[in-house]
Amino acid sequence: MATYDGLFRTLGLEDWCARGDPAETSAAPQSMRDLLAQTRGEDPEAGIPLWDTPFPSLDALHESCAAIPQSRELTRGLEQGFLDIRHVLKAGLDPVTQPLSVALRNALWLFQETPWWLMIPLLALLVLGVARSVKLAVFVVATIAFLAFIDLYDEAMQTLSIIFVCAAICVAFGVPIGILMSRSDAMERGTIPILDMLQTLPPFVYLIPLIFLFSVTEPKLYGIAIILYAIVPVIRLTNLGIRLVDKEVIEAADAFGMTRRQKLWGVQVPLALPNIMAGVNQTIMMSLAMVVIASLVSAPGLGVLVLRGIRNLELGVGLVAGLGIVLLAVILDRVTKAALARVDKSTAARQ
Amino acid sequence: MSDTAETKIALRGLYKIFGAHPEEVLPLVRDEGMGKADLLEKHGHVLGLRDINIEMQAGKITVIMGLSGSGKSTLIRHLNRLFEPTAGEILVDGEDVMKYGEQDLRRLRRERMSMVFQKFALMPHRTVLENAGLAQSVRGAERKTLEAEATRWLDRVGLEGVGHQYPAQLSGGMQQRVGLARALAANSDIMLMDEAFSALDPLIRTDMQTLLLDLQAELSKTVVFITHDLDEALRLADHLVILKDGAIVQQGEPQHILLHPNDPYIVDFVSDINRARVLRVRSVMKKGAERENPTGVVDAEDTLESVIARSEGDTDAVYRVERDGKPVGVLEMRDLVRALVPMRPAEDTGEAGTAPLRAAM
Ligand SMILES: Nc1ncnc2c1ncn2[C@@H]1O[C@H](COP(=O)(O)OP(=O)(O)O)[C@@H](O)[C@H]1O
Numbered sequence A: 001m002a003t004y005d006g007l008f009r010t011l012g013l014e015d016w017c018a019r020g021d022p023a024e025t026s027a028a029p030q031s032m033r034d035l036l037a038q039t040r041g042e043d044p045e046a047g048i049p050l051w052d053t054p055f056p057s058l059d060a061l062h063e064s065c066a067a068i069p070q071s072r073e074l075t076r077g078l079e080q081g082f083l084d085i086r087h088v089l090k091a092g093l094d095p096v097t098q099p100l101s102v103a104l105r106n107a108l109w110l111f112q113e114t115p116w117w118l119m120i121p122l123l124a125l126l127v128l129g130v131a132r133s134v135k136l137a138v139f140v141v142a143t144i145a146f147l148a149f150i151d152l153y154d155e156a157m158q159t160l161s162i163i164f165v166c167a168a169i170c171v172a173f174g175v176p177i178g179i180l181m182s183r184s185d186a187m188e189r190g191t192i193p194i195l196d197m198l199q200t201l202p203p204f205v206y207l208i209p210l211i212f213l214f215s216v217t218e219p220k221l222y223g224i225a226i227i228l229y230a231i232v233p234v235i236r237l238t239n240l241g242i243r244l245v246d247k248e249v250i251e252a253a254d255a256f257g258m259t260r261r262q263k264l265w266g267v268q269v270p271l272a273l274p275n276i277m278a279g280v281n282q283t284i285m286m287s288l289a290m291v292v293i294a295s296l297v298s299a300p301g302l303g304v305l306v307l308r309g310i311r312n313l314e315l316g317v318g319l320v321a322g323l324g325i326v327l328l329a330v331i332l333d334r335v336t337k338a339a340l341a342r343v344d345k346s347t348a349a350r351q
Numbered sequence B: 001m002s003d004t005a006e007t008k009i010a011l012r013g014l015y016k017i018f019g020a021h022p023e024e025v026l027p028l029v030r031d032e033g034m035g036k037a038d039l040l041e042k043h044g045h046v047l048g049l050r051d052i053n054i055e056m057q058a059g060k061i062t063v064i065m066g067l068s069g070s071g072k073s074t075l076i077r078h079l080n081r082l083f084e085p086t087a088g089e090i091l092v093d094g095e096d097v098m099k100y101g102e103q104d105l106r107r108l109r110r111e112r113m114s115m116v117f118q119k120f121a122l123m124p125h126r127t128v129l130e131n132a133g134l135a136q137s138v139r140g141a142e143r144k145t146l147e148a149e150a151t152r153w154l155d156r157v158g159l160e161g162v163g164h165q166y167p168a169q170l171s172g173g174m175q176q177r178v179g180l181a182r183a184l185a186a187n188s189d190i191m192l193m194d195e196a197f198s199a200l201d202p203l204i205r206t207d208m209q210t211l212l213l214d215l216q217a218e219l220s221k222t223v224v225f226i227t228h229d230l231d232e233a234l235r236l237a238d239h240l241v242i243l244k245d246g247a248i249v250q251q252g253e254p255q256h257i258l259l260h261p262n263d264p265y266i267v268d269f270v271s272d273i274n275r276a277r278v279l280r281v282r283s284v285m286k287k288g289a290e291r292e293n294p295t296g297v298v299d300a301e302d303t304l305e306s307v308i309a310r311s312e313g314d315t316d317a318v319y320r321v322e323r324d325g326k327p328v329g330v331l332e333m334r335d336l337v338r339a340l341v342p343m344r345p346a347e348d349t350g351e352a353g354t355a356p357l358r359a360a361m
């Protein structure tokens, strides 16, 4: 029989093993090794040389002892478990995340319906507002005009609108979470592992449970994936920024009888602002990275073209879309960095 | 020290132990007299303060002096409860601050006490004017009141016309003037100053001391001033408290401590200073004595240095000592010279001016 028969025999566990379904054990070959052995005409009953001894994995042990599950039982179990709680999760998550779908749909509609000759000046004004730099505004206008010239305008606007919505939500939730973390060591200890996990999970992995939870036609599917992935830096840097505020200044605030609220909005947040802005910059860049990946689950925009390039081997389309993404990344980065530098400069003049 | 002065702040049996379980190790320190080193080594707790008893008089400057790590900052932070004591009482105007709830404590910090910090601790994102008006803005005062108060005190500390600048644009000395203006603008009776001048250059430091003394003559606040510098302590103190390893080694009138140090630690401390410049005639004269044909007349508050200069080195000279034009005693040059010899530790802590002078030989 199999490699580990002897083991179970010596341990006297044969009876227990036999309780597993014997039909399955003797059924069709279970593993690649068996298949290979069969095709090679080898007799699996023959002794296995030490060199080829398989690792005592679930599958290998299962061959000798039916009571031990195969590893595919594990994945199947996980899947089943998830499917079992799926409607509960869905019932809870669907209503709370519905506004996200609405926001994304409206943003997409707004960015696409606004004519280009209105949209481009509006974006220029926005850049002037946050970065106070005419040079940068000109650069942004030129870049978008170039994208429009090579007929990527619609896709670029779709991508941009998704980033705007998701980054705004990241900031709206991330800054308060960061503030809470900075106020309680217990909260910080509890949150950091979650943030670490969100940051180290490959982006594709987020998509898997989400696909089961939400319909692929709903924008919130990719919206949630983007937000989960991109919210991490703004939380981290808000927490860090507040914790790094000079202890003496905080002590002075206390000594003059500031309330917690006065201290937070009057001292901690203003002094943490450079760090918070650095977090916002990273969050926006990560939103962009994720929105491309999210085209796998029907997020519109430049990512769709990249995907087409890969699927249909349309090299040119993929490369041009990639260039568009790079250009978007450059302007988003430049603009947020300029806004950050403005905050930094005004604090630097004071420090 | 005047006997009629009222006590503004009183500390009674104050203990502070830093660590995970201060209450558990408190008895070791309080009842078994365990020292700072033992407590740290055997129990992993830091002894911050041990049995502190101080009466701080209203309208006077109480100086707390000690080497770095002796617990000065810890002590002053108990007065407005930035630190919570492990045991003991803190009385301000006769009220037990430890009984205060959050509201009362905030009112104490906003209206009755203000603080000046060693590293200035100004708000870097606010203008000098906004910094000086901090107490007003915390209380929710109107912008106009805030600006008026802030400007008044900025002017008073010699910072006209810098209100619109940011702290970082000012020199260290000017920044600490802002810190001082900020504390003054709170209009509180009590001012806590934690090594307020220690980070400044010597010349600027002397200027700031002068400024503080001028302000004090005008405002008579209850000042708690922390320093590690004996010259500064002697210049400012009405009452001097010397801390070592979290415990008080000696406290009293500064001249008295100088003449009657009761601990080798203090002898070390005072051995380096120019005694002639610090000691005053009143501390070494024979009180109430009379003498025919004195060599001259000196004031009770004159320093010995000025008397030496006047005597031109004549050790037989005898002066009549006057205060406000009335004779109060006699100063013999021999006593004066003896007072200049550094003391060895005295066993008693007798009243100022009455204990006999003992020369160390
Ligand atoms: N938060 C704290 N935790 C633990 N130990 C402390 C803390 N604050 C002060 N100490 C200790 O208390 C002692 C007195 O410190 P401090 O009051 O800052 O001294 P000083 O102001 O006289 O230099 C030092 O040994 C210091 O290490």
Ligand SMILES: [Mg+2]
Pocket (backbone or CB within 6 Å): B072, B073, B074, B195
């Ligand atoms: Mg200190």
